[in-house]
Amino acid sequence: MASKAVTVNEALDRALPPGHPERLLESMRYSLLAGGKRVRPMLALAACELVGGDEAAAEPVACAVEMVHAMSLVHDDLPCMDDDDLRRGRPTNHVAFGVSTALLAGDALLALAFEHLARGCADRGVPADRALRAVAELAGAVGAGGLAAGQVVDLASEGADVGLATLEYIHVHKTARLLEAAAVCGAIVAGGDDEEVEGIRRYARYVGLLFQVVDDVLDVTRTSEQLGKTAGKDLATDKATYPKLMGVDGARAYAAELVASAEAELDRFDAARTEPLRHLARFIAYRQH
Amino acid sequence: MASKAVTVNEALDRALPPGHPERLLESMRYSLLAGGKRVRPMLALAACELVGGDEAAAEPVACAVEMVHAMSLVHDDLPCMDDDDLRRGRPTNHVAFGVSTALLAGDALLALAFEHLARGCADRGVPADRALRAVAELAGAVGAGGLAAGQVVDLASEGADVGLATLEYIHVHKTARLLEAAAVCGAIVAGGDDEEVEGIRRYARYVGLLFQVVDDVLDVTRTSEQLGKTAGKDLATDKATYPKLMGVDGARAYAAELVASAEAELDRFDAARTEPLRHLARFIAYRQH
Known part of the structure; x- marks a missing residue:
């Protein structure tokens, strides 16, 4: 998994070289290349290999989902949203570059995700119909059926008495949908059949919820220093x-x-190929930051 | 042209029905269905027909470019950007729905543009390789090579002594690139060849600059009431x-x-089919708001 993370980081660096306008590109690179666990790209690469595809075919998907993820962090941290100053142990994008540049860097990262996905698939000879399905799947995870929906409901719920159903809605949309898209797109570009794709979707949905449950637990059990971001914030804002x-x-x-x-969903696949995804689920469950 | 605008408005309404989360969808619809000149969709439809395509093939492109345009207006109007209260004679999105919802509605409109483009082309039997090229072209017009770049440089230029080269850079990126993408994508999905596509690109680039020159002239010669937005704003902020x-x-x-x-670029095409694009260029040149 460590070698896959290096591959992903190198691919992201190539996908977004420094350029003009300098300030915008720096701001985009600041958040995209800030490290992080690269869980979404891993999921895309592993899902591709699970259905017998070559890792290279899923590289554009892996980069694109990480660009979307970076965008969502930059926008979520803004003063008008969660108003966070610290992310991955560094000042958040708007603290480093100003609010207007951060907002535009987020927009540009979102657009770049689709450009990179479309061009990257074409360059690698991924059949265009598969690439187009991946574009639709990824886009669907971002808007009113995904990230934006989760964040709107999350903001509306702050301070309110929120039940488990609303909490689950928020996390399915804010977290699970994008993880799902990463895995599903990885399988689609590799030519996975419908049954395989739907099995991977269910696996990713469980992993997505898992991710958030663990995040919530860490927020109350670890310090800011251990997490590299503001700890105890959920309690302070009385968040569900x-x-x-x-x-x-x-x-x-x-x-x-x-x-x-999640692991049970993998039982239908060739056992030899399921190890990375089993490992990923356990990694997410037992991580300490 | 009036009948095309009705077609476009109906298609946009279908592409974004009311739904859940209500507040997010209302905010998206507020800006997408606010009227406006629909110049970009017109351009997409007319470019499609110019190369012999059927209008229906370009409908997803027409809607997608208008979604991108609506996103850019919502984000540009935000307090951290141009801080505008009035747009098309109504309160801006963030005045009506709050800053965080407006920001997320913009993100969601941008994502929807790519989802609608990908799914709409597939549903209409547009060959997937053409649709994928259109995705890449449209995405390229939004990020660090398009809208976001123009807006970053525009904001950095406020109050500064800006020359014609920078002014042109701003407008090429903030305005012309998206008009160009509208026209080019319309021609691509219709199966236009490379020479046709590049001719249309040059036409649209001239029209894009034209659009901004006329906008600037109107800002100093018309009142807010006549424009439906704050007039004299460029002078007040000492904008280039x-x-x-x-x-x-x-x-x-x-x-x-x-x-x-712009009109000279059309001379290479079948004269009978160039009338709508000639009309569009003149409409933009001689409009009064």
Whole structure:
């Protein structure tokens, strides 16, 4: 997995070289190349290999989903949204570059995701109909059926008495949908059939929820220094979280259930190829930051 | 042209029905269905027909470029950007829905543009390789080589002593690139050959500059009521404009040159099919708001 992360980071660096206007490009690179776990690209590459595809075919998908993810972090951190100053141990984009540049860098990262996906697939000889399905799938994870919907409902829920159904809605849209798109697009460009694609979608949905449950648990159990971002923020803003609704132990038990459900979805595939995705689910479940 | 505008408005309404989350969808529809001249969709439809395509093939392109345009207006109007309260005679999106919803509505409109383009082309039997080229072309007009670049340089130029080269850079990126993408994508999905596509690109580039020159002239010669948006704003913020750099008469003469150059690019095409694009160039040149 460490070697895949290096591959992804190199591909991202090539996909977004420094350029003009300098300030905009610097701001985009600041957030895209800031490190992070690269979970979404990993998922895309692993899903591609799961259905027998070559890793190279999924590189444009891997980069594109990470561009979308970077955009969502830059916009979510803005003063009019979550108003966060710290991300991955560094000042957030708008603190470093100003609000207007950060907003535009986010827009430009989102556009670049689709440009890179379309051109990258064409350059690699991915059949155009598969690439086009991936464009639609990824776009669907961003807008009113994905990230933006999750964030709107999340903001509207702050301070409100939110139940488990709303919490799940928020996380499915803010987190799981993009992880799902990463995996599904990885499988689509590799030529996975409909049954394979839907199996991978369910796996990714479980992993997406798992990701958020673990995030919520870490927010209450770790310090800012350990996380590289402001800890205890959910409690301070009285946000609905899994630990708040289920207790920390309840949330941990739910996480264990989700790992098991995700792994069960992999049983239909060639066992030799499922190891990276099993590993990824466990990595997400047992990470410490 | 009036009947084409009705077609476009109906298609946009179908492409973005009310839904959940209500507030997000309302905010998106507020800006996308606010009327406006629909110049970009017209351009897409007319370019499609210019190369012998059927109008229906370019409908997804027409809607997608208007979604991108609506996004750019919503984000440009935000307090951290141009801080505008009035747009098309109504409160701007963030005044009506709040800053965070407006920002997310813009993100969601941008994503929807690519989803609608990809799915719409597939549904209409547009060959996938053409649709994929259109995705890349449209995306390229939005990010660091298009809208975002123009806006970053525009914001950095406020109050500065800006020359004609920078002014032209701003307008090529903020305005002309998207008009160009509209026309080029319309021709691509219709199966136009490379020479046709490049001719249309040059036509659209002239029209794009023309559009901005006329906008600048109107800003100093018309009232807010006549324009449906805040007039005299460029002067108030000491923004570089064509009238400021060339005088109002000089800017009007430049506009006349641009119309002639745009029309000259159409001479290579079947004369019977060029009328809508000639009409569009003149409409943009002689409009009063």
